[in-house]
Amino acid sequence: MGSAIALQGERAKKAARELAKLGAAARDGALSAIAEALLADTAAILEANARDFALARENGMRAALLDRLLLTEDRVKGVARGILDIAALPDPLGRSDGESSRPNGLRISARRVPLGVVAIIYEARPNVTADAAALCLKSGNAVILRGGKEAHNSNSALVETMRRALRESGLPEDAISLVADTSRESVGELMELTGTVDLLIPRGGAGLIKYVCENAKVPVVQTGVGNCHVYVEKTADLDKAAGIIFNAKCSRPSVCNAAETLLVDAEIAAEFLPKAKKLLDTKNTELRGCPETRKILPEISAASETDWGTEFLDYILAVKVVSGVGEAIEHIAKYGSGHSEAIITDSYAAASRFTDEIDAAAVYVNASTRFTDGGEFGLGAEIGISTQKTHARGPMGVEQLTSLKYVVHGSGQIR
Amino acid sequence: MGSAIALQGERAKKAARELAKLGAAARDGALSAIAEALLADTAAILEANARDFALARENGMRAALLDRLLLTEDRVKGVARGILDIAALPDPLGRSDGESSRPNGLRISARRVPLGVVAIIYEARPNVTADAAALCLKSGNAVILRGGKEAHNSNSALVETMRRALRESGLPEDAISLVADTSRESVGELMELTGTVDLLIPRGGAGLIKYVCENAKVPVVQTGVGNCHVYVEKTADLDKAAGIIFNAKCSRPSVCNAAETLLVDAEIAAEFLPKAKKLLDTKNTELRGCPETRKILPEISAASETDWGTEFLDYILAVKVVSGVGEAIEHIAKYGSGHSEAIITDSYAAASRFTDEIDAAAVYVNASTRFTDGGEFGLGAEIGISTQKTHARGPMGVEQLTSLKYVVHGSGQIR
Numbered sequence: 103m104g105s106a107i108a109l110q111g112e113r114a115k116k117a118a119r120e121l122a123k124l125g126a127a128a129r130d131g132a133l134s135a136i137a138e139a140l141l142a143d144t145a146a147i148l149e150a151n152a153r154d155f156a157l158a159r160e161n162g163m164r165a166a167l168l169d170r171l172l173l174t175e176d177r178v179k180g181v182a183r184g185i186l187d188i189a190a191l192p193d194p195l196g197r198s199d200g201e202s203s204r205p206n207g208l209r210i211s212a213r214r215v216p217l218g219v220v221a222i223i224y225e226a227r228p229n230v231t232a233d234a235a236a237l238c239l240k241s242g243n244a245v246i247l248r249g250g251k252e253a254h255n256s257n258s259a260l261v262e263t264m265r266r267a268l269r270e271s272g273l274p275e276d277a278i279s280l281v282a283d284t285s286r287e288s289v290g291e292l293m294e295l296t297g298t299v300d301l302l303i304p305r306g307g308a309g310l311i312k313y314v315c316e317n318a319k320v321p322v323v324q325t326g327v328g329n330c331h332v333y334v335e336k337t338a339d340l341d342k343a344a345g346i347i348f349n350a351k352c353s354r355p356s357v358c359n360a361a362e363t364l365l366v367d368a369e370i371a372a373e374f375l376p377k378a379k380k381l382l383d384t385k386n387t388e389l390r391g392c393p394e395t396r397k398i399l400p401e402i403s404a405a406s407e408t409d410w411g412t413e414f415l416d417y418i419l420a421v422k423v424v425s426g427v428g429e430a431i432e433h434i435a436k437y438g439s440g441h442s443e444a445i446i447t448d449s450y451a452a453a454s455r456f457t458d459e460i461d462a463a464a465v466y467v468n469a470s471t472r473f474t475d476g477g478e479f480g481l482g483a484e485i486g487i488s489t490q491k492t493h494a495r496g497p498m499g500v501e502q503l504t505s506l507k508y509v510v511h512g513s514g515q516i517r
Numbered sequence: 518m519g520s521a522i523a524l525q526g527e528r529a530k531k532a533a534r535e536l537a538k539l540g541a542a543a544r545d546g547a548l549s550a551i552a553e554a555l556l557a558d559t560a561a562i563l564e565a566n567a568r569d570f571a572l573a574r575e576n577g578m579r580a581a582l583l584d585r586l587l588l589t590e591d592r593v594k595g596v597a598r599g600i601l602d603i604a605a606l607p608d609p610l611g612r613s614d615g616e617s618s619r620p621n622g623l624r625i626s627a628r629r630v631p632l633g634v635v636a637i638i639y640e641a642r643p644n645v646t647a648d649a650a651a652l653c654l655k656s657g658n659a660v661i662l663r664g665g666k667e668a669h670n671s672n673s674a675l676v677e678t679m680r681r682a683l684r685e686s687g688l689p690e691d692a693i694s695l696v697a698d699t700s701r702e703s704v705g706e707l708m709e710l711t712g713t714v715d716l717l718i719p720r721g722g723a724g725l726i727k728y729v730c731e732n733a734k735v736p737v738v739q740t741g742v743g744n745c746h747v748y749v750e751k752t753a754d755l756d757k758a759a760g761i762i763f764n765a766k767c768s769r770p771s772v773c774n775a776a777e778t779l780l781v782d783a784e785i786a787a788e789f790l791p792k793a794k795k796l797l798d799t800k801n802t803e804l805r806g807c808p809e810t811r812k813i814l815p816e817i818s819a820a821s822e823t824d825w826g827t828e829f830l831d832y833i834l835a836v837k838v839v840s841g842v843g844e845a846i847e848h849i850a851k852y853g854s855g856h857s858e859a860i861i862t863d864s865y866a867a868a869s870r871f872t873d874e875i876d877a878a879a880v881y882v883n884a885s886t887r888f889t890d891g892g893e894f895g896l897g898a899e900i901g902i903s904t905q906k907t908h909a910r911g912p913m914g915v916e917q918l919t920s921l922k923y924v925v926h927g928s929g930q931i932r
Contacts, residue, residue, distance in 0.1 A: 119850065123874065202895055208884055210894060217906045218876065296731065300906045316711065316734040321907040324736075342929040349931035435534065457924045459538065461633065469623055469927025478932065479625060479923070480617055491632045491715045491920035492736040493908040505906035508894070509872045512884025514757040516764035517893065 107291040110246060110279055111219065111298035117276035118218045118244035124273070126193035129239055132271040133189035136239075137182040139267035140232065140260070144178045150259035151228065158226075158252050166356060170227050171253055181229055184483060185236040191482045194241050194500045198509075206515050212506045216242030218300035220503060221292050222485065223314065225306040226250035231257045235264055235278045237485045241503035244277045246299070248292055250306075251284035293318040301493075301503075303486050308413060323493055325486035328358030328441035329413045330471040333430040333456070335447035336367040340374050342468065343446040347419075348381040349470045350444065356415050358487060359442050359474040363410060363420040365430045371423045372398050387417045394423035410437045427452045431459050438462060440489050442471035463489060463496035522706040525661060525694055526634065526713035532691035533633045533659035539688070541608035544654055547686040548604035551654075552597040554682035555647065555675070559593045565674035566643065573641075573667050581771060585642050586668055596644055599898060600651045606897045609656050609915045613924075621930050627921040631657030633715035635918060636707050637900065638729065640721040641667035646675045650693045652900045656918035659692045661714070663707055665721075666699035708733040716908075716918075718901050723828060738908055740901035743773030743856035744828045745886040748845040748871070750862035751782040755789050757883065758861040762834075763796040764885040765859065771830050773902060774857050774889040778825060778835040780845045786838045787813050802832045809838035825852045842867045846874050853877060855904050857886035878904060878911035 121129070140147065151173040158171055194214060201211035220243045224230045231247055238245035249257040257280055265275040281288050292302060293314060302322045304314035315324045332350050334343045350361035366374055375398045379389065389395075390405035402421075409420040410433070424430045427445070434443055444466035445456040453467045464474045474496060476484025481499030488494045494502035536544070555562065566588040573586055609629060616626035635658045639645045646662055653660035664672040672695055680690040696703050707717060708729060717737045719729035730739045747765050749758045765776035781789055790813045794804065804810075805820035817836075824835040825848070839845045842860070849858055859881035860871040868882045879889040889911060891899025896914030903909045909917035 119874075119876070122876070204893070204895060208888060208893075215876075319731040321739075321905055323907070339929070345931055346929065353932060459534075460922075461534070461537070461630075462922060464923040464925055466925045467927060469925055469930040470932055472932040473623060473925065473930065474923075478619070478623075480619060490736055492738070495920050496923050505910050507875075507877060508879040508889075508911050510879055510881045510884055510888065512882060514754070514761065515884040515888065516760055517768060517885055517887040 106283065107281060107288060108295065108298075110281065111295045113276040114219045114244040114246050114279060115298050117274035118216065120274045121239075121242045121244060121277055122216055124242065126195070128271075128273065129242060130189045132268055132273050133185055133236055133239060135267040135271045136236065136264050137185040137189070139263045140178060140182045140185070143259070143263040144175055147178055147256065147259045147263065148173055148175065150255040154253050154255045163252065167226065171256075173228055173256060177229070181232045184233060188236045188240050188483055188500070191240060191500060194504050199506065207513060208515055209511045211509050213509050214504050215507050217503055217505050219244050219246065219298055220301050220303065221246040221248065221295070221299045221320075222303045222305065223248045223289055223292065223310070224250065226252035228253045228256035228260060230305070231260045231280070232264070233483055234485055235261070237483060237500055237503060239277060241500040243503055246279055246281060246292065248281040248288060249284070254284050289314065293320060296320055300505075305486055321493075323486065323488045323498070324490045325488055326358040327413060327439045327489055328360070328487075329363070329411060329437060329439040330359060330361045330442045330444075331363045331365055331430075331434050331438060332361045332444045332446065332471065333365040333424075333427075333434070334367065334370065334374055335427060335430075335445055335449060335452045336369040337448040337452065338370070338446040339448065340370065340377055343374065344378045344381050346444065346446055346468070346470050347378050350472055351382065351387060351419050352385040352417065353470075353472055355417055357472075358413070359471050360415070361419070361444075361471050362412065362414050363422065363437070365422050365424050365433060366395075368394065368423050368425055371395070375399055375421070382419065385417055387419055390418065390420050392422040395421045413439070427455055431456065434460060434462075441487070442466065442474040444469065444471050463487065521698065522696060522703060523710065523713075525696065526710045528691040529634045529659040529661050529694060530713050532689035533631065535689045536654075536657045536659060536692055537631050537633075539657065541610070543686075543688065544657065545604045547683055547688045548600055548651055548654060550682040550686045551651065551679050552600040552604070554678045555593060555597045555600070558674070558678040559590055562593055562671065562674045562678065563588055563590065565670040569668050569670045578667065582641065586671075588643055588671060592644070596647045599648060603651045603655050603898055603915070606655060606915060609919050614921065622928060623930055624926045626924050628924050629919050630922050632918055632920050634659050634661065634713055636661040636663065636710070636714045636717045636735075638663045638704055638707065638717070638719045638721065638725070639665065641665035643668045643671040643675060645720070646672045646695075647679070648898055649900055650676070650679055652898055652915055652918060654692060656915040658918055661694055661696060661707065663696040663703055664699070669699050704729065708735060711735055715920075720901055736908075738901065738903050738913070739905040740903055741773040742828060742854045742904055743775070743902075744778070744826065744852060744854040745774060745776045745857045745859075746778045746780055746845075746849050746853060747776045747859045747861065747886065748780040748839075748842075748849070749782065749785070749789055750842060750845075750860055750864060750867045751784040752863040752867065753785070753861040754863065755785065755792055758789065759793045759796050761859065761861055761883070761885050762793050765887055766797065766802060766834050767800040767832065768885075768887055770832055772887075773828070774886050775830070776834070776859075776886050777827065777829050778837065778852070780837050780839050780848060781810075783809065783838050783840055786810070790814055790836070797834065800832055802834055805833065805835050807837040810836045828854070842870055846871065849875060849877075856902070857881065857889040859884065859886050878902065
C-alpha cells in the first residue's frame with residue numbers, strides 16, 4: 103500500500119512550504135523550545151528508552167550497540183545542548199550568492215533556500231533523531247525520520263516532545279515526523295516518494311546504504327562507507343606516525359573515519375612496523391600483512407585480496423609495504439572508498455603529490471583520519487558524511503541541507 | 518554483457534585521473550586545438566552528417582527535428598566558436614573556498630576538483646556532442662557521450678576529431694568517448710556503472726529522463742522537464758504582459774523554458790485575455806481554458822485536468838483565471854515542475870510574495886521564462902538545466918561540473 107507513508111510525505115511537504123516562509127528567528131526560537139521541552143520531558147523519554155534497552159538486552163544486542171542505544175539524564179542534557187548549539191549557528195538561508203546584472207538589464211541572484219523534505223534512514227541511535235531533526239529545522243526543511251526498530255520507543259517519545267514544542271511555537275508539527283512502520287518495507291516506500299522527498303540520506307550498515315543508493319527513485323546522498331588509509335612515507339617522524347595510526351585505528355574502530363589499512367614505505371618499514379605494532383598491541387589489534395610486512399612481523403597473519411577492500415570497523419588492520427608515494431596513491435585509488443586518506447611525511451613534494459592526486463572527501467597531511475566529522479570541521483554538527491562527489495562531499499552540516507533558487511528581476515524583457 | 522561499456526568506463530576513469538593533474542593552461546590549450554581540428558575536419562564532419570540527414574529524412578523525421586540534426590559549414594564554425602568561448606571562461610578548478618584554522622591547529626580548506634567521469638545521454642543533436650565534451654574538459658572531467666542513433670555518424674566524426682586533437686595536445690584521448698551502441702541497452706549499462714560514473718545527465722524526452730532518474734544506480738541530475746507558468750497579476754502592464762506570454766509560449770515552443778500555462782487575475786481577465794489571444798493567434802496557438810476563461814473567450818476549447826500538468830512543447834497554452842497571487846501560487850505548487858515561473862506585476866507585495874513562495878529553479882518578475890539558460894545567465898554554456906534541488910539547480914555550467922575535496926594540513930594531530 104504505502105499510503106500511510108505517502109500521506110506522511112504529503113503532510114511533510116505542506117509543512118516544508120510553511121517552514122520556507124519563516125525567518126531565522128522563528129526557526130531558532132522553535133529549536134530553543136525543543137531543547138527546553140526535551141529537558142522537561144526527560145523522565146518520559148528515559149522511561150521509553152528503558153523499554154527499548156530492556157528488550158534489546160533480552161534479544162542479545164552487543165554491549166557496544168547497547169551503549170549507543172542507552173539514554174541517561176546526562177545524555178538527554180547533551181542532546182538538548184546540541185540543539186541549542188545548532189540554533190546558535192549562522193542562518194544558512196536567505197542570503198544571495200551575489201547578484202549579476204545581465205546586458206539586457208535582467209538582475210539575477212541565487213538565493214539560498216531549503217531543500218524541502220529531507221528523509222533520513224538510520225540505525226538504533228536515538229540521539230540521531232534529535233540531531234537530524236534540529237539540523238533540518240535549522241535549515242528550513244521538514245524531516246521524515248525512519249529510525250531503527252530497536253530504538254522505536256525512544257524515538258517516538260523524542261519526536262512526540264519535539265512536535266509538541268513545534269506546535270507550542272506556532273510551527274507546523276509535521277515539520278518533524280517519525281515513520282511508524284519500522285519494517286524494511288517502509289524503507290522501500292520512502293525511496294519511491296518522488297515529488298515529495300527532495301533528499302534521502304541513508305545512514306547505517308554498508309549493505310543498507312548500497313541498497314538505498316542503487317534503488318531509490320528520489321535523490322540520495324551516499325554516506326559513510328569509509329575504507330580509510332594511513333600512508334607512512336619514508337621521511338615521516340616515525341613516533342608521530344605510530345601515534346597517528348594508533349589513533350586512526352583504535353580510538354573508535356566502529357566509525358567510518360577509522361583507518362582500515364596501513365601503507366608503509368619499504369625504506370622505513372623495518373624500523374616503523376615494530377614501533378606501530380607495539381602501540382596497536384595495547385588494544386589487541388589484529389594485523390594482516392602483505393608478504394613484505396610478514397618478513398618484518400612474521401607472527402602476524404597474511405592479508406587476503408579481500409582485506410584490502412574491507413571496512414573492518416573493528417580492531418583489525420591490513421598492512422602493506424609500498425615502494426613510495428606513487429604505489430600508495432595507486433593502492434588507494436584501487437581500494438579506497440573516497441572517504442578519508444592520510445599521508446605522514448616530512449617531504450613537501452610527497453605531501454603535495456598526495457593531496458593533489460588522492461580522490462577522497464578528505465585528504466590529510468600529518469593528522470589522523472578520525473577528524474572527518476562535522477563538529478571537528480567546524481560545521482556545528484553533521485547529518486552524515488557524503489562519500490559521493492555530487493551535491494555534497496564530506497561532512498554535511500546545515501549548508502549542505504540547502505539548495506538555491508534563481509530570482510530574476512526584469513522590466514518586461516523577452517528573448 | 519555490458520563489458521564494452523564497462524571497459525570504456527574504466528578507460529574514462531583512467532583519463533579522468535590524468536586530467537585531474539592538469540592545470541588550466543593544458544585544458545584550455547586542448548580546447549583550442551579541438552576547435553581548430555573541428556574547423557579543419559569540416560568536410561568529413563559534414564559528409565557524415567549528410568548520411569545521418571539522408572537516412573533521417575528517409576525515415577520520415579519531422580522538419581523541426583531534421584533542422585536540429587543538420588550541420589552546415591556555418592554551424593560547425595559556430596560549434597568551434599562555442600568551444601573557444603568555453604576555453605575563455607575562468608578556470609572552475611583549483612581555488613579553495615577559504616581555509617579555516619581549527620582550535621587544534623588543523624588547517625582545513627575545500628578545494629574545487631573535477632567530478633571525475635560524467636556521462637551524458639542525449640537526443641539527436643550533434644552540437645550537444647561538442648558542447649558537452651568541451652564543458653567537461655574545461656572542468657577537468659572525462660566524458661562518456663551516449664548520443665541518439667539518428668546522429669551517430671555525425672557524433673562519431675565529431676568525437677574522432679576531438680580525440681585526435683586531445684592526442685596531439687598530449688592529453689589522454691579517452692577523456693572524450695562516444696558509446697558505440699546506440700540501443701536502449703547501452704543506457705541501462707551506463708546507469709549501472711557505480712564506482713566509475715560520478716554523474717549521469719539524461720537529456721531528452723520526459724520519459725527517458727524519468728526512467729533514468731528512477732532506475733540509475735549512479736548519481737543523476739534530473740534535467741529539463743519544464744511545465745512553466747506566466748501569471749499576470751492585476752496590477753500588470755497588460756501590453757508588456759501580453760508580449761511576455763507571447764514570447765514565453767511562441768518564441769520556441771519545443772524547449773523546456775517555454776510557458777505551458779497562463780494564469781490571469783479575474784479582475785483584469787476580460788481586458789487582458791483578448792489582448793493576449795490576438796498576439797497568440799498570430800502563431801495559431803491553441804488555447805485551452807478554464808470555465809471562467811471561456812466566458813471571456815467562448816471560442817476556445819476547455820482545458821482538462823491533464824492539461825494543467827502537461828508540458829505541451831507545442832503551440833498549445835492552457836489558460837486559467839485565478840482570484841489573486843495566492844491562488845496562482847497554489848496552482849503552480851500543485852502542477853509546476855519546479856523549472857521557471859514568472860509573475861507580471863507592478864505590485865511590490867505581489868512580486869515579493871511570488872519570489873518568496875514559489876519553489877522553482879528560476880522565479881521571474883516581469884520577464885519571460887525563456888531566459889532560463891546557461892548563456893543567458895552568463896555561465897557561458899550549459900550541459901543541462903537541473904530541476905532537482907540537490908547538487909545543482911537551474912542551468913548547469915562548468916561550476917556545476919565540479920566537486921570539492923577537503924585538504925587538511927596538520928602537524929601530528931590525533932583525536
